[in-house]
Amino acid sequence: MEKLCGLQLKGGPSSYSSGKGKNHEGDIKFGFDLVKGKANHPMEDYHVATFVEKDKHELGLFAIYDGHSGDRVPSYLQKHLFDNILNERGFLVDPKKSISKAYEKTDKAILSQEKVLGRGGSTSVTAVLMNGERLWVANLGDSRAVISKGGKAIQLTTDHEPSAERASIEHKGGFVSNMPGDVPRVDGQLAVSRAFGDKSLKCHLRSDPAIQDTTVDTKTDLLVLASDGLWKVMGNQEAIDIARRIKDPQKAAKRLIVEALERESKDDISCVVVRFK
Template structure:
């Protein structure tokens, strides 16, 4: 188990921010642990955040990845996917991700995916342009250079020249129809469709119990990967 998560609210001047994240590590837990401590700090340090949140998040992701690579001796050669969500004053939601950890919201019970799964086959052209390759072995998922099952990630210094670390970013308005947000690592999504997850979570009023129920269901479905989940319920 190499996952770390964030689920907290902070006050920034006159603003309330909800900070939520899942960091799914591979080849060690040093990188996701570093992300848990530093990524949101880097996002909120950016002066542009209150003027241009998208630009601020984009820059913070790249700066954080550069810092991870520069601390290779301390953090090792591993890496991590990430999905982050910043809820501004309960009204505007900014979501970003690298890799296959995913964010899904429910509007009136309908599941809407806010993130992009960065699959090696989908970004094959970019990988090959950088001199890498994508393996498609029978019985296995597509992998960058036969190793990593995602095309974007933090860290992974041995593969970085063939990977991307620029995040996919999307924002949405939290309106009266928005009932919940969930973030989860791919251990959940490998065995559960977005709508299935929403249907399960909506039946449970307490968000922590809903997250535990989703993890339990993924285990029942024989998920073999790390499973982490955060559920946020809107009133």
């Protein structure tokens, strides 16, 4: 299979990316937009948005990687995670098993390259659209995928928040802090309970993804992937309602980010919108 690197990768450590594309038939269109937040560090959000062919199957590949404590891990994910998923033996037969195994292998590779990639980490939300008919979504952390069926927002991912997985963290010997004015954090540091990387916290973190699949039927009109910079200030249905009003998915992604900024989101904000009809 042709390597994915370079096909869709339009981001760099300090990039502010925006773009669009479509599948071979032209009936499924996507757009994306990324904006750096107000924090005093380089852009830590990366994305993937492209269509590729594998064994005569058309695959739409979409992702948001939201890094923390540096941009090296999300950059690595942008280059390697989808390659690892699609190169898993039996991917077309059992996508869920292949995605799970690829996430595990990718995390081990990141941890083994700490000297190069640093001690930071990244959340991840990935979506694989198979032949425009079946959608497989996986995530670690609080980047989120929401689909619209007949205008109704359906969240396909699970936000991995420390308070929701406190029992697992404490069972492994960690703790969840809950300081006034702050969000719950694993060992007082990380605001998500699952992530790639984060070697110093890995004994208390999980890196197994939550995976969901759904049929893309005649009622399915939109898919929105975004980092928590959007979801902190916007509900699922709000995002879908805004995106549905705009035919051009790139303009829809831009509009969602503008709305998040107007609501004073200070984080890096990344958004991919896929329009099925």
